[in-house]
Amino acid sequence: xxxxxxxxxxxxxxxxxxxxAKHGMKKDFFLLTRTLSLSPCLKQDNSCNPSExxxxxxxxxxxxxxxxxxVNETVSEHKELSTLAAARExxxxxxxAGRSVPENISEEQLKTFMECPSKSAKKKYLKYLHLxxxxxKNEKRKMEEKRERRLESQEQASxxxxxxxxxxxxxxxxxxxxxxxxxxxxxMVFGQPLVFDMSYEKDMSIREVANTVRQIVLSEGxxxxxxxxxxxxxxxxxxxxxxHREFIKHYSKAWDKLLVTVTxxxxxxxxxKEKLIYLTADSPKVMKTFDHDKIYIVGSMVDKSIKTGVSLxxxxxxxxxxxxxxxxxxxxxxxxxxxLTLDQMMHILLTLKDTGDWxxxxxxxxKRKYCGFVSKPVHELKxxxxxxxxxxxxxxxxxxxxxxxxxxxxxxxxx
Numbered sequence: 001x002x003x004x005x006x007x008x009x010x011x012x013x014x015x016x017x018x019x020x021a022k023h024g025m026k027k028d029f030f031l032l033t034r035t036l037s038l039s040p041c042l043k044q045d046n047s048c049n050p051s052e053x054x055x056x057x058x059x060x061x062x063x064x065x066x067x068x069x070x071v072n073e074t075v076s077e078h079k080e081l082s083t084l085a086a087a088r089e090x091x092x093x094x095x096x097a098g099r100s101v102p103e104n105i106s107e108e109q110l111k112t113f114m115e116c117p118s119k120s121a122k123k124k125y126l127k128y129l130h131l132x133x134x135x136x137k138n139e140k141r142k143m144e145e146k147r148e149r150r151l152e153s154q155e156q157a158s159x160x161x162x163x164x165x166x167x168x169x170x171x172x173x174x175x176x177x178x179x180x181x182x183x184x185x186x187x188m189v190f191g192q193p194l195v196f197d198m199s200y201e202k203d204m205s206i207r208e209v210a211n212t213v214r215q216i217v218l219s220e221g222x223x224x225x226x227x228x229x230x231x232x233x234x235x236x237x238x239x240x241x242x243x244h245r246e247f248i249k250h251y252s253k254a255w256d257k258l259l260v261t262v263t264x265x266x267x268x269x270x271x272x273k274e275k276l277i278y279l280t281a282d283s284p285k286v287m288k289t290f291d292h293d294k295i296y297i298v299g300s301m302v303d304k305s306i307k308t309g310v311s312l313x314x315x316x317x318x319x320x321x322x323x324x325x326x327x328x329x330x331x332x333x334x335x336x337x338x339x340l341t342l343d344q345m346m347h348i349l350l351t352l353k354d355t356g357d358w359x360x361x362x363x364x365x366x367k368r369k370y371c372g373f374v375s376k377p378v379h380e381l382k383x384x385x386x387x388x389x390x391x392x393x394x395x396x397x398x399x400x401x402x403x404x405x406x407x408x409x410x411x412x413x414x415x
Contacts, residue, residue: 194230
């Protein structure tokens with residue numbers, strides 16, 4: 001097509017244009033030649049495109065619909081922004097009112113807040129976000145404190161003037177450890193036996209068994225540091241029981257080297273029955289003095305539900321003598337159970353063994369369980385309390401009699 005146009009232009013320039021210039025028709029003829037040169041292209045283009053009429057109404061509808069969609073989108077965006085801003089203002093007002101509202105809230109959380117069906121649901125969601133934010137702040141604060149402590153310890157370790165753990169301190173600790181071990185080894189030959197009854201596994205939950213073993217570990221450490229320790233016996237302790245597994249968790253490899261006697265036999269098979277005394281808070285007999293020739297038994301049980309009479313029933317079944325600590329004799333006891341932890345019992349028994357003083361021994365009872373020590377005998381205190389009560393009642397009766405006489409005289413005067 002381009003080659004044909006070029007040939008046509010050459011022919012017009014060479015033959016037709018000089019003729020038109022002579023006769024004064026150059027401009028008109030130039031327009032004609034232009035139309036002649038462009039007409040084949042137009043014809044070809046028209047032949048290529050289908051002869052269709054353009055529908056202006058449909059085109060207008062399409063353009064209007066596009067514009068309407070764009071307008072709707074902008075309006076919806078403005079509405080959404082206005083609702084989010086209103087929600088933020090509501091949250092700010094609630095925060096100023098003292099409600100549990102998070103300080104920082106994202107757009108997604110705001111949308112979920114607005115989608116909550118009721119006001120109570122919105123409050124619950126905001127409380128959840130507030131607690132979550134507080135938890136994150138606490139975790140961050142703990143991490144910062146931990147980092148500060150680590151930096152302080154590093155600075156203290158880097159200071160040359162600070163006293164460090166040298167070889168002398170290590171040697172002293174090792175020598176003290178050997179001395180404690182030597183005392184316990186001597187008590188295993190010459191010391192007074194103390195029995196821990198491990199037959200209460202079925203009466204406790206797994207958590208209670210773990211607490212019991214923890215208290216026994218504390219008792220063993222207290223006995224080890226004593227000047228005259230007991231020879232501890234773990235009786236009725238079976239292999240692969242809950243007690244045994246908890247002991248291995250605490251002692252790990254030191255369990256096999258522990259200076260205690262561990263057996264699955266009952267204490268009645270090892271010791272004579274006439275020497276055994278079962279210590280239980282449910283016993284009707286009160287312990288007066290510590291007997292060095294007796295063998296005391298402590299039930300290895302932590303009972304949070306307070307099942308009374310379990311250890312007493314076991315002692316009666318075995319035909320053993322029982323005893324309870326004289327707590328009411330020496331302490332002004334508050335309301336509550338008289339059960340003590342195993343490590344407290346160990347402290348009391350060791351003090352009694354060393355000193356024989358009940359007041360010193362019962363200082364290991366928690367202070368929340370009693371008001372103070374008894375300065376007078378119990379029967380004298382009861383007498384004084386009864387006297388106080390009678391005096392109070394006598395005064396009250398006199399006041400009632402006077403009030404009645406006064407009211408009666410008023411009624412007579414009114415009549």
